[in-house]
Amino acid sequence: YINPTALGLLKIEDKARKLIIYGLKDYQFGNKVVIKGIPKNAKKVADDIYEVYQSIGIKSGLHRQELNRVLWRRMQKHLSRRYKKGVVSADGKVKPLELTL
Template sequence: FGQKAENWVKIGDCPNEPDREELLFTHGSHKVMRLRYLLGELFELKSYSESFNSFPAIASHVTAYGRMYLWSLMQLCGHGNYFYCDTDSLVVNDTGMDNLTTVLHDIKLGFMKHEETTHKLIIHGLKDYEKDSKTVIKGIRKNAVKVSEGVYKQEQWSSFKGLLHSGDINTYTVKSITKHLTRKYTKGIVTDSGVVKPFALTEGLYDVN
């Protein structure tokens, strides 16, 4: 609903040219032109616009309402009784679970479902945590190989844009890359106890309260 589309316009033909993308910088100005050579034709990226099925009003309102509803559930749960939240979920302790009893239901729309009970939870950051049943790390594939703490090796599959940038669209290459996780948390102040304190905005600056 909220996606943008690239508007490419054909500006000529380029027979026998290899498929690729180029960035052209004009000397003495800030103008940048993005060109795409594809199947013997030359295209220029003119602008960005909403995609055909885009409707930002729906996407923004659904997202905003979901965040405010999740915040209300955190208030109901009680400060100190929740450890982590995601788009549509909470990780809470026994007290928090008891406080959420009125909004628990397996299939009722708008209610919370009890997914599982875990006895181990290590939270490194957003979408980066370990529990009894599995480890979740955003950007790390399930079949990735752990080299060391915070270092993973995995396959990287090229997108269509990636193939154009490579300059050889006829050869699909799967690369092996190594990812290093910094795990630096920037959404608040992490105390020595592990509790995260929020930023308090004061006249454009933030304080730690």
């Protein structure tokens, strides 16, 4: 299953002593932190709370009649970090959600 050159197989790209997976696109690999929707320059306010800057869109610019400049607003993003694509058991295994017809 692991081969650095064969197509379709896994390859080892990096190694770390610490790996924490909170969910899809939300993990800590060694010192590298990846969180979808949180830019790298975001300020961490508290656990699971980040302060980010968001640009005001065209619709809001039209409403404010300010189309000749870019406006930014500061906002806080709260991470729930709950896995919603299945049921997580006590041992960490995930049972996928089943839809019945």
